[in-house]
Amino acid sequence: MSSASVSGAHSGSVSTPRRWGNWRERRFATLLMSPSLIVISLIALFPILYTLLLSMYSYEMVSPLPARFIGLENYRKLLFEDSRFWHAVLITLIMVVFGITLQLLLGFGCALLLNREFRGRNALVSTILIPTTLAPVVVGFVWRMLLDDRFGPINFFLKSLGLPAMPWFASPVAAVIGIILANTWEWFPFMMMVLLAGLHSIPAELGEAAEVDGASPWQVFWRVTVPVLRPIIMVLILIRAIEDFKLFDIIVVMTNGGPGIATESMNMYAYQRGFNFFSIGYASAISVVQLVMVLVLVRVLFSRLSRMR
Numbered sequence: 646m647s648s649a650s651v652s653g654a655h656s657g658s659v660s661t662p663r664r665w666g667n668w669r670e671r672r673f674a675t676l677l678m679s680p681s682l683i684v685i686s687l688i689a690l691f692p693i694l695y696t697l698l699l700s701m702y703s704y705e706m707v708s709p710l711p712a713r714f715i716g717l718e719n720y721r722k723l724l725f726e727d728s729r730f731w732h733a734v735l736i737t738l739i740m741v742v743f744g745i746t747l748q749l750l751l752g753f754g755c756a757l758l759l760n761r762e763f764r765g766r767n768a769l770v771s772t773i774l775i776p777t778t779l780a781p782v783v784v785g786f787v788w789r790m791l792l793d794d795r796f797g798p799i800n801f802f803l804k805s806l807g808l809p810a811m812p813w814f815a816s817p818v819a820a821v822i823g824i825i826l827a828n829t830w831e832w833f834p835f836m837m838m839v840l841l842a843g844l845h846s847i848p849a850e851l852g853e854a855a856e857v858d859g860a861s862p863w864q865v866f867w868r869v870t871v872p873v874l875r876p877i878i879m880v881l882i883l884i885r886a887i888e889d890f891k892l893f894d895i896i897v898v899m900t901n902g903g904p905g906i907a908t909e910s911m912n913m914y915a916y917q918r919g920f921n922f923f924s925i926g927y928a929s930a931i932s933v934v935q936l937v938m939v940l941v942l943v944r945v946l947f948s949r950l951s952r953m954r
Contacts, residue, residue, distance in 0.1 A: 693936070699929035706923035719930035730931065732906060733914040734938075740825055740910065741889040745882055747829040752836025752881075759837070760844045770838075777834045785898025788827035792899075817907030820900050824908055827895050832888075836881050843877045844870070876950060883946045890939050911935045 700719055704712040723730050759770060776784065791799050792813035800810040813823045847870065855865045871878075893912040896902060902909035902917070909917070911931060919928030 696929045696932055699926055700933050702926045704924070704926035704929075706925060712926070715926075719927050720934070723927070723930050723934060729906060729909075730911075730914060733909050733911045736821065736908060737890060737892075737910045737912075739821060740828070740892055741886055744825050744828050744832075744889050744892075745885050747825065748833040748836050748885060749878070749881070751829065751833040753840055755833070755837040756840035756844055759841055770841075773837065774834045776831045779831065781831065781894035782898055784827055784831045785895040788823065788830070788895075789899050792823050814900060815904055817904060820904060820908045824892075824896055824899055827899065828889065828892060831895075832885060836885070839877060839881055840874065843874045847873050879946060879950045883943065883950070886942055886946070887939055890935065890942075 701714060701716055702712045703715045703718070755773065759766060779787075791797050792811075794800060794810065794812055794814065797813070800813075803810055811819050813819045851869050851873070852865050855869050860868065891912055892910055893916070896908055896910055896913055900908045902913045912935070915928045915931040915935070918924045918931060
């Protein structure tokens, strides 16, 4: 028998048990993970499926009549007849777009300033991170006191500069701005820390090579730093967009959706319909539409992120 046939027979005899062993290991690992995967799937999927089911019923908790199946009627009323819903969509989009923009600008600016060694740097970073450690309800209370029309320090500061005091909770525009400021104050340190880590990961040789080629600091920032950090920025935008779509605690504490419905987001509107008017089916439809909007946003941002790789 030739040496080639012997070696082939030997390799085949070795690879077959190895493949069999790998298959058995994967099967055993899957068996061990199955209980956890089943529990997680039930916890994640059951509320979504149940909400989708409720959205197809006329379910009024204050009505003596039982819940009845109406199909897509709740969605038809929501999308084509409910102007208050579209106002809530507009307010939510305003808070998401302007909130993320401010968080990114402040976070990026602080990350650039802190991307160097100086005395007290670690203490300053720790201080800036304090708002992120607070619960949103606490942040809402803090900013409600800061923006108080009569006793708030922000209006006192405006008056000391000779500027008129802002009616933060009486003006629709000012109330929306106040919520955006409070949400930005809580979450721009998160963006700062992630971007600061990204800046640390950029090799110094890239900037030095650009400077040798005659690039100014501004050109180095736009042509080197920003392109390298663009995937990180997209991930941050994705995370914060998902969270800001769910903004609820700060709004409830600061304005409770007022004045009127000026600061009523989609979450607030779903809460009002479900727990104040007890229209469980209609509130479920609002939640499903909001979920679809978030999924579309995630899909768009993921496609942009995949094109950057």
